[in-house]
Structure formats: C-alpha cells, structure tokens
Amino acid sequence: xxxxxxxxxxxxxxxxxxxxxxxxxxxxxxxxxxxxxxxxxxxxxxxxxxxxxxxxxxxxxxxxxxxxxxxxxxxxxxxxxxxxxxxxxxxxxxxxxxxxxxxxxxxxxxxxxxxxxxxxxxxxxxxxxxxxxxxxxxxxxxxxxxxxxxxxxxxxxxxxxxxxxxxxxxxxxxxxxxxxxxxxxxxxxxxxxxxxxxxxxxxxxxxxxxxxxxxxxxxxxxxxxxxxxxxxxxxxxxxxxxxxxxxxxxxxxxxxxxxxxxxxxxxxxxxxxxxxxxxxxxxxxxxxxxxxxxxxxxxxxxxxxxxxxxxxxxxxxxxxxxxxxxxxxxxxxxxxxxxxxxxxxxxxxxxxxxxxxxxxxxxxxxxxxxxxxxxxxxxxxxxxxxxxxxxxxxxxxxxxxxxxxxxxxxxxxxxxxxxxxxxxxxxxxxxxxxxxxxxxxxxxxxxxxxxxxxxxxxxxxxxxxxxxxxxxxx
Ligand SMILES: Cc1ncc(COP(=O)(O)O)c(C=O)c1O
Numbered sequence: 001x002x003x004x005x006x007x008x009x010x011x012x013x014x015x016x017x018x019x020x021x022x023x024x025x026x027x028x029x030x031x032x033x034x035x036x037x038x039x040x041x042x043x044x045x046x047x048x049x050x051x052x053x054x055x056x057x058x059x060x061x062x063x064x065x066x067x068x069x070x071x072x073x074x075x076x077x078x079x080x081x082x083x084x085x086x087x088x089x090x091x092x093x094x095x096x097x098x099x100x101x102x103x104x105x106x107x108x109x110x111x112x113x114x115x116x117x118x119x120x121x122x123x124x125x126x127x128x129x130x131x132x133x134x135x136x137x138x139x140x141x142x143x144x145x146x147x148x149x150x151x152x153x154x155x156x157x158x159x160x161x162x163x164x165x166x167x168x169x170x171x172x173x174x175x176x177x178x179x180x181x182x183x184x185x186x187x188x189x190x191x192x193x194x195x196x197x198x199x200x201x202x203x204x205x206x207x208x209x210x211x212x213x214x215x216x217x218x219x220x221x222x223x224x225x226x227x228x229x230x231x232x233x234x235x236x237x238x239x240x241x242x243x244x245x246x247x248x249x250x251x252x253x254x255x256x257x258x259x260x261x262x263x264x265x266x267x268x269x270x271x272x273x274x275x276x277x278x279x280x281x282x283x284x285x286x287x288x289x290x291x292x293x294x295x296x297x298x299x300x301x302x303x304x305x306x307x308x309x310x311x312x313x314x315x316x317x318x319x320x321x322x323x324x325x326x327x328x329x330x331x332x333x334x335x336x337x338x339x340x341x342x343x344x345x346x347x348x349x350x351x352x353x354x355x356x357x358x359x360x361x362x363x364x365x366x367x368x369x370x371x372x373x374x375x376x377x378x379x380x381x382x383x384x385x386x387x388x389x390x391x392x393x394x395x396x397x398x399x400x401x402x403x404x405x406x407x408x409x410x411x412x413x414x415x416x417x418x419x420x421x422x423x424x425x426x427x428x429x430x431x432x433x434x435x436x437x438x439x440x441x442x443x444x445x446x447x448x449x450x451x452x453x454x455x456x457x458x459x460x461x462x463x464x465x466x467x468x469x470x471x472x473x474x
Contacts, residue, residue, distance in 0.1 A: 007085050011038055011045045012160040016168045016299065019282070021269035022262070026289040028174075028296035032272060032282060033165060036305035040077040042275075043161075043303040047184050048078030050156025051145045052086065065141040066091055070128045072098045073224065074304055075147050080109035091142075093132040099311070119385075121234035148240035153184030154191070161185065162192025165299050171197070175292070177204045177252075177285040178301040179226030179277045180213055183243020185301060190247040205248045206284030206300075208259070210383070212237050214251035217375045219383040222256040222312075222322065222449045225303060226277035232373035232386055252284040257324060257448040259283050260313045264326070267306060267314070276313050278302035323446035325423035332425050337463060338445045338453030344370045345409055346377040347388050352405035355396050365393045368442040368454050371413040381450035389413025390442070417454070422447040426463040433457060 004010040016031045023030040035043035055061035066089040067079050076092040083090035090111035094103075097117075106113050114135070118126040136142040147153050165173055176193050178186040190203035207214035211227030218230025218237055230237045239245075256276075263279030266272045274282060278300075285300035292298065312318050319326070325333075343364070345354045358369065368390045376386040391413045399405075399412050418437045420429045422445050433443055441458075444451040 007039050008049055008082055011040075011049050013164065014038060016165065017272060019266070019270055019272070019286075022266055022282070022286060023289065026286065026292075027294045028289045028292045028298050030282075030285055030289050030298045030300065031169075032266075032274070032278070032285075032300050032302045033161075034272075034305075035301060035303050036275070036307075038078075040074070040081045041304060041308070042074035042078065043185055043301065044074035044078040045081065046078075046156045046160055047147060047153045047182075048075060048082050048145070050159070051147065051150055051152040052079070052082050052088075054150070054152035054155070055143055055145070061088070061143045062141060063087070065089075065143055066139055067145060068132055068136050068139075068142050069093070069145040069147065070132045071147070073102060073308075075145070076102075076106050076111065077109065079145060080106050080111035083111070084109050091135065093128050093135070095128065101311075102308075119231070121231040122238060147182045147184065148242055150242065153182055153242045154188035154244060157185050157188025158192040159188075161189040161301075162196065165189065166193060166196045169297055169299065172297045173197070173201055173299050174296045175202045175204060175285075175288060175298045176301070177206050177281050177288060177298060179206045179208070179280050179303070180243055180248075181225045181227070181277070182240050185303065187242060187244035187247050189301070191244065194247065202249045203247050204284060204288060205251045206281045207251050207253050208280055209253045209255045211253075213239075213243075214253050216253070219375060220385045221383075223259050223276040223280055225275070226280050232375060252287060254280045254283045255448065260319070260324060261326060262286070263306060263309075263313055272302075273306035274302050275304035275306055275309050278304065278306075279313070320421045320423055321419070321446075322449045323421035323423060323452075324448055325421075333423050334420065334426060334429060334445050334455055335422055337426065337459055338422070338455050340453040341379045342370055342382060342444065342451050342453045343367065344372045344377060344382065345391070346374050347371055347408065347410045348374055349409050350405060351396050351399045351407050351409055351412060354409045355393070355400050355405075358393050358396070360393050365397075367456065368392060368417060370416070370444065370451070370454065371410055381447065381452045382444075383450055384416075384419055384444065384446065387416040387444065387451065389415060390417050417442050417444050419444045419446050419451065420455070421445075422452065426460050429455070430457070430460040430464050433460065 014037045019030045038045040067083045070093045096115040193201040208221040208227035210216040212218040259279035262283040263274040281300040371389040376382045420443045442456045
C-alpha cells in the first residue's frame with residue numbers, strides 16, 4: 001500500500017533488504033528489516049501506536065489526555081508523533097545527557113521535555129521513573145505508557161512486525177535476529193514468527209557485551225537502545241516484563257567495537273546506514289550465518305538509522321576520544337605507555353582494608369589508583385561510569401595514620417580523572433589534557449570504550465619531549 005490517509009497508517013510495512021557485500025561468501029541469504037523507514041525513524045513507532053491504542057481501548061487514555069513516558073530516544077519520538085496526530089499532549093521525561101538534537105526532535109513534534117538528572121538505581125525517589133510517576137499522579141488525564149512492562153509493546157510487534165517478515169519472505173525465514181532493550185520487538189516478532197512457522201523459526205537475541213540479558217554484569221556500553229544495564233549500586237537487577245524470555249532460543253554477545261565496525265562497513269560497502277543496535281543485530285546475524293546452510297534465510301532487525309549516530313559511531317573524533325581505533329596506522333599511540341590493568345580499589349572498602357589490600361610497588365605509592373564500584377574490582381577493562389574517583393596509596397596511608405581507617409575509601413577520593421583514547425599520540429593527549437584539564441596529573445586511557453590503564457602527565461611530558469627530540473634529529 002502506498003496511499004495513506006494518515007501518518008499513523010504509514011507506520012509499519014518496512015522493507016526487507018538483502019545484504020550483499022558483508023554477507024559475501026556466506027551460504028544463507030541475509031536480510032535487514034529497515035525499521036528506520038517508519039515515519040518517526042524507528043521501530044518504536046509501532047510500539048508507541050500499539051500502547052496508545054491499547055490505553056484508549058481500556059479507558060486509561062481519554063480524549064484530551066496526556067501521554068507520559070520515560071525515554072531517551074525513539075519511543076519518545078514515536079509517542080510524540082502519534083500523540084500529535086491524535087490530539088494528545090505528550091510529556092517526555094529524559095536525562096539532560098541526551099543529545100540536544102533529540103530534544104529538538106521531540107519539541108518539533110510539540111512534545112514537552114522534562115529533564116531530570118540523577119544517577120541513582122531504578123526505583124529511587126530521585127529517579128526519572130519516580131519523577132514521571134509523580135507527574136502522572138498530579139496531572140488529571142495523564143497516562144504513563146510504561147514500555148518496559150506493558151503487554152501492548154510486544155503485542156504491537158506480534159501483530160505487525162512478525163507477520164510482515166513472514167509474508168515478505170514467503171515463509172522462507174529460518175532465523176530472526178534482534179537486540180532487546182525493553183524486549184518488546186524480539187518478544188512480539190519472535191513469538192509471531194514461531195507461531196506462523198509452527199515453531200521452526202529460531203529467535204536469536206543479539207546482546208551487547210556486558211548486558212545482563214546474556215549473563216554480563218550489567219555495566220554500561222556505548223550502543224544505545226540494546227541490552228540491559230544495571231546501576232552499580234542497585235540491589236537487584238529487575239528485567240522488563242515486555243521481554244518474554246521463553247521466545248529466545250539463543251543469545252549472541254556483540255562488543256561495542258564489533259557493532260560499530262559492522263554498522264560502518266554496512267554504510268560503506270552495502271549503502272545501508274544503520275544505527276548502533278542495528279549494527280549489533282547485523283554483526284550477530286553474520287556470525288550466525290557462518291554456520292548455516294544455503295536454504296537458510298536470516299533476518300536481522302534494524303531498529304533505527306545511522307542518521308541518529310552521525311556524531312557518535314560515524315564520527316572519527318568521537319571514536320578516537322573513546323579509544324576505538326579501526327585503522328592499523330603505525331603512528332605513535334599511548335598503547336605502549338600505559339600500565340595495564342589499571343590499578344584500582346573498590347568503593348565499598350574502608351581505608352584500612354584498602355591500605356592492606358593494595359599491593360603496589362613502593363615507587364607507585366603516590367600514583368593514581370581508580371576507585372571503582374564492586375563489579376569492576378577485577379582485572380577487566382573498566383567502564384568509565386564505574387569509576388567513582390581517584391586516590392593514591394600515600395593519601396590512604398595518611399588518612400589511616402590520622403585515625404580515619406574506618407572511613408570508606410570513596411570519602412577520601414578526588415573526582416575521577418579525565419579520559420583519553422588509546423590511539424592518540426602522546427603530544428596530542430598532552431595538549432588535550434592541558435587545554436581541558438590543566439590541574440590533572442593523570443588520565444584514564446580508553447580502549448574500545450573501556451579503561452585499560454592510567455597514564456600520568458609526567459609520562460606524557462617525558463614521551464612528548466622525547467618524540468620532539470626525535471623529530472628534530474630527523
Ligand atoms: C535504537 C534502539 N535499538 C533497539 C531497541 C530495543 O527495542 P525493544 O525495546 O523493542 O527491545 C530500542 C528501543 O528503544 C532502540 O531505541
């Protein structure tokens with residue numbers, strides 16, 4: 001159908017597009033379902049329409065009512081456009097960390113945006129969710145969409161996304177790959193494909209490395225929308241009811257690096273501009289296809305377009321700042337200069353415990369030690385958000401001598417140091433540090449978005465001088 005009597009009729013019916021270059025040499029046919037061709041630019045238009053229609057049916061949303069949701073992105077846009085068309089007020093609660101463009105986009109559809117900033121566990125009275133609930137309680141006619149827990153979210157996909165894939169492949173689809181955020185897409189689409197194929201279609205969740213859905217510790221990742229993160233101080237990890245675990249046959253984990261690389265390659269080699277979570281899904285689909293045969297048909301769902309990511313995954317400077325290096329140039333980097341793994345001490349320790357546990361060479365007693373949340377207290381690279389501060393062994397010893405042994409380490413920590421990408425040349429890193437953080441004596445070094453070590457200003461200065469001299473000698 002190409003003639004629509006309203007914008008909401010044009011939601012759904014997105015194309016399935018064959019991937020050629022990236023799938024070259026693989027036996028199955030691999031397709032992506034381009035959900036960015038929905039009017040609001042993402043798969044979330046479907047859930048937004050489904051949730052609003054269900055609320056109208058059950059009477060929780062009435063004419064003149066207000067649609068409320070907590071979202072940092074696509075769901076807000078979907079709700080804003082459906083609300084605009086149907087004459088509802090839309091109020092979106094989000095964090096001021098989100099890109100200014102996203103706020104402008106919501107404003108463009110006439111939605112109101114409430115910015116709430118609090119890095120607190122789910123359910124905390126200062127959380128975004130609590131702020132939205134208070135607003136709903138105080139506002140007559142307000143209704144919170146609740147994408148994480150409402151059955152209307154997966155139902156929207158069971159009614160539209162799944163049947164479309166089945167019909168468009170003529171029933172030939174054998175594997176469906178999608179990421180899970182709320183879980184609505186994979187649960188509804190997967191359920192419907194299983195029903196239509198009498199259980200034959202396999203459903204694979206493409207999950208960002210670190211997401212707790214596939215067994216990770218819930219630490220933050222750079223791919224937005226996909227996977228499940230857990231606040232470092234949360235007491236329990238609550239999963240959304242929109243995610244129906246019984247639908248998923250298998251999980252494939254995909255690192256931020258792999259997802260970004262595949263998304264970038266899809267744009268350059270296949271002319272398909274994918275968002276980050278679409279990169280996650282396609283990366284998993286391609287890996288899966290390596291072990292399948294010529295009769296298999298793999299469909300990966302692309303929730304949104306790379307247009308939303310031009311200033312992130314497609315921006316070389318953004319990538320360099322976070323230590324994503326995709327070319328093999330032999331230019332000097334910080335790689336050989338950092339001590340790995342990064343020295344660290346856990347936030348929950350007392351000063352006395354930390355002094356007893358920190359096994360540092362005496363020469364390093366004044367060196368920066370990262371103060372990290374418990375889950376990052378191993379040897380693995382550290383997500384930047386898990387660093388609560390920085391402290392030196394000398395400072396802890398002084399505190400112990402002054403009788404503060406029972407204090408928590410974090411009470412004696414300074415602010416977390418700035419970060420620098422591992423692919424930077426030492427003089428570039430030093431210039432960046434001088435310009436933005438002149439008082440800092442050290443920086444955390446990121447590789448592929450995680451901290452792998454700490455570098456001191458002293459090391460950078462020494463190395464920059466050395467490379468200057470080398471350059472002069474040449
Ligand atoms: C870009 C992007 N990818 C993936 C997802 C995950 O979809 P779902 O919430 O249906 O699991 C979302 C959800 O907001 C998203 O915005």
